[in-house]
Amino acid sequence: MMLLLTLGIFSQTRDVQAQPSTNIYGAPIKRVLMLFSEGRESSGGLMLEQSIQAEMQKRSTNPIEFYVERMDVGRFSDPMHSRLFQDYLGKKYAGRHLDLIIAVPSRDYSLAGEVPDALFPNVPVVFVTVNELEVPTVLNKLGVTGIIQRFDLRGTMALILKLQPDTRRIVVVGGTSSSDRATLNRIEEVSKTVEGVEFGFWTNEPIAALPAAAKNLPEGTVILLSTVQRDVTGQQYMMPQMAQMLMPTANSPIYVLGSSALGSGVVGGAVIDPSDLGVRTAQLAGHILTGVSPRSVPIEIDTSGTQMVDWHALQRWHINESRVPPECFVRFQPVSLWEEHRHLILFTAAVFVLQAATIAGLLTQRRQRRRAEMMLLSQRTELAHVSRVSTMGQLASSLAHELNQPLGAILRNAEAGELFLQKENPDLDEIRAILADIRKDDERAGNVINRMRSLLKRRSLESDPLDLHGLIEETVTLARSDAASRRIHLSMRLASDLPLVLGDRVHLQQVLLNLMLNGMDAMGACRTADRVLSVQAQKLDGHVQVAVKDRGTGIPADKVERVFEPFFSTKNEGMGMGLAISRTIIEAHGGTIRAENNPDKGASFIFTLKPAP
Amino acid sequence: MNPTNPASPAPVTPPPTIYILDDDASFLKSATRLLRASGYQVEAFESAQVFLDKLTPGMSGCVVTDLEMPGLNGLQLQAALARSANPMPVIFLSAQGDIPKTVHAMRGGAEDFLTKLGPKEELLDAVKRALSRDVRERKQRGRMQELHDLFAQLSERELEVLGHVVQGKLNKQIADELGINERTVKLHRTNITRTLQVQSVAELTRLTEELGLFKKNRPSE
Numbered sequence: 001m002m003l004l005l006t007l008g009i010f011s012q013t014r015d016v017q018a019q020p021s022t023n024i025y026g027a028p029i030k031r032v033l034m035l036f037s038e039g040r041e042s043s044g045g046l047m048l049e050q051s052i053q054a055e056m057q058k059r060s061t062n063p064i065e066f067y068v069e070r071m072d073v074g075r076f077s078d079p080m081h082s083r084l085f086q087d088y089l090g091k092k093y094a095g096r097h098l099d100l101i102i103a104v105p106s107r108d109y110s111l112a113g114e115v116p117d118a119l120f121p122n123v124p125v126v127f128v129t130v131n132e133l134e135v136p137t138v139l140n141k142l143g144v145t146g147i148i149q150r151f152d153l154r155g156t157m158a159l160i161l162k163l164q165p166d167t168r169r170i171v172v173v174g175g176t177s178s179s180d181r182a183t184l185n186r187i188e189e190v191s192k193t194v195e196g197v198e199f200g201f202w203t204n205e206p207i208a209a210l211p212a213a214a215k216n217l218p219e220g221t222v223i224l225l226s227t228v229q230r231d232v233t234g235q236q237y238m239m240p241q242m243a244q245m246l247m248p249t250a251n252s253p254i255y256v257l258g259s260s261a262l263g264s265g266v267v268g269g270a271v272i273d274p275s276d277l278g279v280r281t282a283q284l285a286g287h288i289l290t291g292v293s294p295r296s297v298p299i300e301i302d303t304s305g306t307q308m309v310d311w312h313a314l315q316r317w318h319i320n321e322s323r324v325p326p327e328c329f330v331r332f333q334p335v336s337l338w339e340e341h342r343h344l345i346l347f348t349a350a351v352f353v354l355q356a357a358t359i360a361g362l363l364t365q366r367r368q369r370r371r372a373e374m375m376l377l378s379q380r381t382e383l384a385h386v387s388r389v390s391t392m393g394q395l396a397s398s399l400a401h402e403l404n405q406p407l408g409a410i411l412r413n414a415e416a417g418e419l420f421l422q423k424e425n426p427d428l429d430e431i432r433a434i435l436a437d438i439r440k441d442d443e444r445a446g447n448v449i450n451r452m453r454s455l456l457k458r459r460s461l462e463s464d465p466l467d468l469h470g471l472i473e474e475t476v477t478l479a480r481s482d483a484a485s486r487r488i489h490l491s492m493r494l495a496s497d498l499p500l501v502l503g504d505r506v507h508l509q510q511v512l513l514n515l516m517l518n519g520m521d522a523m524g525a526c527r528t529a530d531r532v533l534s535v536q537a538q539k540l541d542g543h544v545q546v547a548v549k550d551r552g553t554g555i556p557a558d559k560v561e562r563v564f565e566p567f568f569s570t571k572n573e574g575m576g577m578g579l580a581i582s583r584t585i586i587e588a589h590g591g592t593i594r595a596e597n598n599p600d601k602g603a604s605f606i607f608t609l610k611p612a613p
Numbered sequence: 614m615n616p617t618n619p620a621s622p623a624p625v626t627p628p629p630t631i632y633i634l635d636d637d638a639s640f641l642k643s644a645t646r647l648l649r650a651s652g653y654q655v656e657a658f659e660s661a662q663v664f665l666d667k668l669t670p671g672m673s674g675c676v677v678t679d680l681e682m683p684g685l686n687g688l689q690l691q692a693a694l695a696r697s698a699n700p701m702p703v704i705f706l707s708a709q710g711d712i713p714k715t716v717h718a719m720r721g722g723a724e725d726f727l728t729k730l731g732p733k734e735e736l737l738d739a740v741k742r743a744l745s746r747d748v749r750e751r752k753q754r755g756r757m758q759e760l761h762d763l764f765a766q767l768s769e770r771e772l773e774v775l776g777h778v779v780q781g782k783l784n785k786q787i788a789d790e791l792g793i794n795e796r797t798v799k800l801h802r803t804n805i806t807r808t809l810q811v812q813s814v815a816e817l818t819r820l821t822e823e824l825g826l827f828k829k830n831r832p833s834e
Binding site: 400406407408413419434484 | 639644646647649706708728729730732
């Protein structure tokens with residue numbers, strides 16, 4: 001079973017290698033080219049782009065690479081520019097395999113139709129656009145699919161009249177491009193169904209003159225911002241931009257058709273939300289990416305918007321909140337709890353502050369004395385624990401091995417005992433021997449667990465007289481099975497006259513274990529003869545010196561001084577904390593630790609400890 | 614297994630035995646106990662080297678070994694055993710599952726790869742399979758040895774003639790190719806069939822195929 005599984009993995013790996021562009025998990029990368037008519041100053045376009053990309057990444061099991069190109073027609077309207085842009089696209093993507101094109105046209109549909117058809121005839125096209133232009137038949141002929149979002153003009157008119165029933169005049173601000181005109185025509189159409197309201201159109205004057213004109217609009221007027229891709233001076237204006245221009249001077253509330261202008265002071269509207277549109281586009285695009293032909297998916301035309309208003313604007317124009325329809329989103333509304341319970345909250349906060357100040361005052365003196373000391377100690381304990389746990393992770397498999405040995409023996413003995421008992425004349429002596437062995441192995445397993453537990457327990461530094469012989473032997477035993485599996489020979493050379501040292505048994509064991517594991521790591525690529533790790537201890541100049549010597553790759557000469565710095569590691573998988581923590585522990589014991597390269601091969605880590613008085 | 618009858622004369626070859634190896638004395642003892650209680654002949658070893666030193670072609674049965682041992686480990690023992698004249702089936706027992714090593718062991722022809730904490734039925738089933746595999750393979754090896762001995766009686770020339778015969782060539786063709794008399798070819802053929810105790814060309818072909826003879830020559834024809 002295990003074998004089959006592994007072979008399965010191998011064969012899968014081979015398939016993956018046959019595919020040129022895949023991610024590490026083997027799913028082929030999909031490349032999507034996004035073409036925008038407008039430049040980056042269109043905030044709706046940016047929101048749409050982000051929303052489409054985020055949703056597609058979320059939905060797809062394949063990694064997706066997005067390429068984004070903007071034609072920027074608002075600022076470069078010369079037909080020459082369009083040709084250059086197409087040339088550029090054609091040359092840039094000539095050698096690149098594309099899986100999908102997402103077009104976001106704004107003034108006509110050529111970016112979804114003729115342009116990709118000429119440049120990338122075999123790549124499926126999905127488009128999304130917000131406008132009122134007729135759908136040209138060429139899109140159907142080319143088999144392009146997409147979403148055409150119409151402005152929700154009826155919804156916006158209804159919202160205006162709901163919020164401000166005494167509205168008598170609506171000034172529509174619009175532009176002169178064909179798309180602008182299509183929108184204005186629709187507004188005009190809808191205006192005929194609105195009774196008792198007069199419509200005025202600000203289309204024949206420059207937008208720049210609008211703020212001055214908006215100062216003195218008659219009472220009962222509201223301003224509705226339509227699209228201005230081009231005003232009479234040829235200038236393009238985005239909705240948020242117009243809102244910001246008008247807000248300081250306008251004496252009438254402003255309504256909009258797209259959500260991107262919300263937050264700049266306008267009241268709101270039945271707006272088109274680019275994020276929501278992006279999600280729907282991504283769903284369609286994901287569908288086409290799975291291989292569905294765009295030809296088979298009809299173009300979707302959506303005329304519904306989302307009613308949204310800005311809470312601040314409602315306050316500014318004294319529009320009663322009770323007028324807001326229940327399905328309408330009120331945005332930027334502050335938490336009302338504060339309003340309702342302001343006094344209670346202030347009072348409570350004041351009590352807390354006073355109380356805290358009193359307590360702080362009382363404690364400051366005592367605290368200041370002990371703080372520095374305590375902080376150091378707790379950091380040290382914390383770090384040692386973290387490092388010990390990670391060392392335990394490395395050792396866990398060895399310890400599992402150590403634990404499974406006695407457990408296995410207990411199991412086999414118990415099974416043998418059962419078999420003996422099934423015999424006609426059970427050999428009681430044999431069964432007694434079995435039970436004694438079971439007890440022995442049980443103790444052995446218990447010892448392994450105790451050793452693990454004492455290593456894992458979070459403790460502060462203790463100071464006891466310690467026998468280094470015992471401590472080192474125990475640590476070496478702990479590392480032995482790990483060493484055996486790496487085929488490393490552990491050798492010990494301990495002087496017989498070692499005095500007791502003062503220190504924390506577990507923390508010192510931790511340092512030693514860490515140095516030993518480092519040493520073993522350093523010998524990963526060594527010849528068998530060189531796989532020797534030796535631990536030596538001797539008395540030197542009134543101190544006890546412990547050295548862990550490996551015969552591995554050694555430390556680059558320029559880095560010997562730096563190995564004890566936190567987050568400094570020469571190992572790929574190392575976090576660089578082990579030696580930093582080791583130094584902290586040794587220094588807390590009043591000792592020193594240093595690293596040096598051996599004259600012949602490998603490195604030595606040497607620390608000293610004070611003998612017990 | 615049948616316990617050996619003390620009254621019968623000592624057998625020349627030891628009875629089928631489970632050779633169990635583990636450096637953990639306590640596990641070794643318990644597993645030996647279990648296998649003996651299940652009716653098997655068991656011999657325990659604390660290291661692979663000691664076992665290999667004692668290994669003779671006459672020993673039959675199977676090997677149950679720990680994976681991690683100081684000195685020669687389980688995989689090295691498996692390799693050494695496979696190279697020896699007595700490639701007994703090997704069952705691995707490990708204190709922890711290690712996939713790369715499992716794969717390695719199974720590719721090396723291991724009978725099974727068990728964890729030490731598995732139920733005894735797993736071990737006993739594996740042992741049963743390994744013992745019958747040993748009997749089967751031993752018989753097969755015996756048969757190959759027999760064939761080998763038979764074919765060793767043929768002279769170089771007879772082997773050469775045999776090579777042509779199993780390709781279905783006529784005596785005349787063989788005579789032409791070897792530059793010898795057709796009657797000499799006939800004589801060789803008679804000798805061959807007598808030595809190998811066979812009646813037909815078909816049987817000859819089957820034997821040579823079983824032994825894997827002349828395989829290399831064929832594609833060049």
